[in-house]
Amino acid sequence: MSAMDWPFTLERRALADSIQQMCSDADALTLMRDAGIPWIGIDEAFGGSGGNLADAATAIRSIALQAHNAPIAETTVAGSALAQCGMQVPSAILAPAFAAESTLVINNPLGNPTLTGTIQEVPGADCAEFVVVPVDTWLCLVDTADVTLAMHDNLAHEHRSSVIFTETPVRALAKLPNNLAHLDLYAQLAFARAVQLSGALIAIRELSIEFAQTREQFGQPISRLQVISHYLAELAELALVGEGAIATALEVPTTLNFAIAKSVTSRAARESSRIAHQIHGAMGMSQEYALGQFTTRMWSWIEDAGRPEFWNATIGRTFLNQPHPDLWLSITDGIEGERT
Amino acid sequence: MAELDQLRTRVRGFLAQEIATGGFSPHCDPWLIGFDRAFSLRLGAAGLLGLMLPAHYGGGGGSAADRLVVSEELLAAGAPVTAHWFAERQFAPSILRHGTCEQKDEWLPRVIRGEVCISVGLSEPDAGSDLAAVRTKAERADGGWFISGTKIWTSGAHLADAIVVLARTGGQKHEGLSQFIVRLPNNDVSIRGINMISGVRHFNEVHFESTFVPDADVLGEIGQGWKQAMEELAYERVGPERYLSTLPLLQELILGLGKNPESSAALGEVLADIRTFRTINQRVIEHLDSGNTAAIDIPLLKTIGTNFEQSTVLTALALANDPLRTSAITAKAKELLSEAQYQAPSFTIRGGTNEVLRGIVSKGLLR
Numbered sequence: 280m281s282a283m284d285w286p287f288t289l290e291r292r293a294l295a296d297s298i299q300q301m302c303s304d305a306d307a308l309t310l311m312r313d314a315g316i317p318w319i320g321i322d323e324a325f326g327g328s329g330g331n332l333a334d335a336a337t338a339i340r341s342i343a344l345q346a347h348n349a350p351i352a353e354t355t356v357a358g359s360a361l362a363q364c365g366m367q368v369p370s371a372i373l374a375p376a377f378a379a380e381s382t383l384v385i386n387n388p389l390g391n392p393t394l395t396g397t398i399q400e401v402p403g404a405d406c407a408e409f410v411v412v413p414v415d416t417w418l419c420l421v422d423t424a425d426v427t428l429a430m431h432d433n434l435a436h437e438h439r440s441s442v443i444f445t446e447t448p449v450r451a452l453a454k455l456p457n458n459l460a461h462l463d464l465y466a467q468l469a470f471a472r473a474v475q476l477s478g479a480l481i482a483i484r485e486l487s488i489e490f491a492q493t494r495e496q497f498g499q500p501i502s503r504l505q506v507i508s509h510y511l512a513e514l515a516e517l518a519l520v521g522e523g524a525i526a527t528a529l530e531v532p533t534t535l536n537f538a539i540a541k542s543v544t545s546r547a548a549r550e551s552s553r554i555a556h557q558i559h560g561a562m563g564m565s566q567e568y569a570l571g572q573f574t575t576r577m578w579s580w581i582e583d584a585g586r587p588e589f590w591n592a593t594i595g596r597t598f599l600n601q602p603h604p605d606l607w608l609s610i611t612d613g614i615e616g617e618r619t
Numbered sequence: 620m621a622e623l624d625q626l627r628t629r630v631r632g633f634l635a636q637e638i639a640t641g642g643f644s645p646h647c648d649p650w651l652i653g654f655d656r657a658f659s660l661r662l663g664a665a666g667l668l669g670l671m672l673p674a675h676y677g678g679g680g681g682s683a684a685d686r687l688v689v690s691e692e693l694l695a696a697g698a699p700v701t702a703h704w705f706a707e708r709q710f711a712p713s714i715l716r717h718g719t720c721e722q723k724d725e726w727l728p729r730v731i732r733g734e735v736c737i738s739v740g741l742s743e744p745d746a747g748s749d750l751a752a753v754r755t756k757a758e759r760a761d762g763g764w765f766i767s768g769t770k771i772w773t774s775g776a777h778l779a780d781a782i783v784v785l786a787r788t789g790g791q792k793h794e795g796l797s798q799f800i801v802r803l804p805n806n807d808v809s810i811r812g813i814n815m816i817s818g819v820r821h822f823n824e825v826h827f828e829s830t831f832v833p834d835a836d837v838l839g840e841i842g843q844g845w846k847q848a849m850e851e852l853a854y855e856r857v858g859p860e861r862y863l864s865t866l867p868l869l870q871e872l873i874l875g876l877g878k879n880p881e882s883s884a885a886l887g888e889v890l891a892d893i894r895t896f897r898t899i900n901q902r903v904i905e906h907l908d909s910g911n912t913a914a915i916d917i918p919l920l921k922t923i924g925t926n927f928e929q930s931t932v933l934t935a936l937a938l939a940n941d942p943l944r945t946s947a948i949t950a951k952a953k954e955l956l957s958e959a960q961y962q963a964p965s966f967t968i969r970g971g972t973n974e975v976l977r978g979i980v981s982k983g984l985l986r
Contacts, residue, residue: 281915281916283899283902283916488984488985491985492985492986502981502985505978508977508978508981508985509974509977509978509981511980511981511984511985512919512922512976512977512978512980512981512984513977515915515919515980515984516919516922516923516980519899519916519919519920519923520895520899520923522899523895523896523898523899523902524891524895524898526898526899526902527894527895527897527898530898536894538891539890539891539894539895542887542888542891543891543892543895546888587888588884590887590891591883591884591885591887591888591891592880592883592884592887593887594886594887594888594890594891595882595883595884595885595886595887595888595890596880596883596887598883598886598887598890599873599876599878599883599886604873605870606866606869606870606873606886606889606890607695607696607866607870609890610890610893610894610897611627611691611897
């Protein structure tokens with residue numbers, strides 16, 4: 280038993296199991312909607328399913344473990360943003376149009392507001408009923424029917440869109456609270472990707488252990504070769520690091536710890552996908568085999584919502600901008616203004 | 620949590636006082652190369668040693684979490700903790716678990732006061748990674764044992780009060796090994812220093828020539844030495860000393876750093892990684908404390924942590940040579956940088972090489 284099995288209370292274990300079952304159904308998304316999965320972690324008072332961030336992370340990770348495309352993480356993140364601004368969360372699939380910096384313009388915010396501009400790389404917009412988008416000091420809810428989408432596939436054949444707003448009417452809006460800037464929202468999306476990556480790190484470890492024990496070369500399972508067994512140990516190291524990064528952010532859910540989770544899981548995923556492909560040889564390159572389902576998602580998620588280099592620079596800048604940047608104090612006690 | 624925070628504040632107060640009064644100057648890898656008996660005594664007098672040992676012996680009667688707070692504060696500050704480190708980290712828990720009443724009464728209060736320096740006699744010239752190949756023999760004598768053989772890479776033996784020797788009392792490989800407390804200095808123990816690539820002596824070759832050890836100084840049960848030594852290694856392998864060795868250097872290099880985004884990102888990465896390792900370490904130690912072995916987490920965390928601290932030497936070199944620095948690095952930073960470079964290769968070797976540890980992990984993974 281690993282000391283990092285922390286997230287799994289009995290309830291979360293049951294949630295994870297039921298999601299695993301839903302993922303094997305052809306109409307998984309409907310099943311998950313009916314069970315309220317996309318709105319876990321959002322207070323019932325705002326129209327959510329209740330539960331906390333760790334519950335939401337459990338759901339998101341369970342879907343990632345199945346390499347399923349249901350846009351649950353996207354809805355959770357967008358819905359949670361609405362709730363943080365005191366807005367009602369519709370029982371609908373939502374797309375978070377979040378960016379580190381936005382050039383979107385809001386016209387007439389106090390009358391009949393409209394939006395103009397483009398946000399790129401928006402996940403899940405093609406099947407969402409609403410787009411949630413921060414503009415200036417506002418958070419806006421927009422009907423997907425009122426925008427134009429230019430869709431493309433990422434490496435994992437997941438849909439990403441440029442969402443083009445052309446004097447698009449805003450269906451509802453609220454002021455962003457003082458402690459919720461665009462970058463904070465972007466970090467929340469990054470954390471959802473980090474949770475997915477942590478799931479994929481575990482899936483890849485397990486797939487590789489299984490493969491190395493069944494694949495025979497030189498008259499024995501390749502797991503008996505020392506170099507392969509060490510690769511497996513490395514995959515376990517990387518999965519443990521992923522767990523540690525998520526646990527850190529769940530314990531103290533700050534923007535900085537979300538950024539840390541994205542940086543750590545993304546870097547681990549780069550290593551992990553490289554090693555796992557090396558273990559699997561040619562077999563891992565085939566679409567018929569499961570490995571690519573995870574590695575192509577990893578490559579996409581690493582680049583999504585801020586690559587590790589972006590978040591490292593953000594963390595470092597925040598650290599160095601303190602009047603007396605003390606590395607140890609910043610690690611243990613937080614960076615000035617981190618804890619609100 | 621509030622109690623741990625209070626304890627942390629206390630340790631920080633102690634360290635601030637030490638620094639203000641010139642009690643020590645920070646070093647990299649301070650649990651291996653920071654030998655200062657006077658510092659250890661001051662730490663003991665401040666009640667910061669033996670926090671997880673029973674109050675009956677003068678200890679704190681607390682948990683491993685308490686000890687972790689103290690250890691990480693000391694290491695992050697680069698405080699010279701070598702003199703008491705092995706005694707407090709692994710010798711005292713082992714005495715507490717396996718020792719006789721007399722041994723507990725003799726050693727534990729002294730460890731808690733910071734008086735005791737213990738060396739660990741495991742490796743031999745022909746038994747490194749393959750530790751079960753130890754050849755040092757202990758032969759039965761009247762009222763005790765005669766020990767003959769050679770231990771190597773014994774840190775601090777030339778300064779220690781005793782060395783805990785793993786010796787063969789019979790059997791093969793893991794069977795028939797036992798542990799003995801050999802008191803130092805000792806006429807029948809010769810200690811030869813080994814100068815490291817830095818030119819400094821930390822390690823020794825220790826030779827036993829029919830060295831007599833009375834029965835009273837047998838540690839634990841005859842024949843259980845392997846199991847006991849492995850328990851000690853669990854304490855040795857998990858801990859902040861596996862990822863904080865270079866922190867004093869990185870801190871020193873921040874002085875005069877300009878606004879180079881590459882340097883910011885490098886520091887951001889260090890901060891992200893250490894926060895992550897701390898969480899894992901805390902969970903693993905809580906797990907150990909509650910009697911769970913978390914068998915593969917310990918070697919996993921040690922390889923992760925030591926690979927990281929080794930890589931921070933490159934980070935440090937990049938920070939030192941940042942073209943946008945507003946001032947050159949300090950003399951202290953230069954000293955710490957060379958210290959870190961000299962020590963770095965050993966990070967992934969000592970306490971079980973990464974290769975040995977990955978072997979242990981993969982055995983645990985394969986079913």
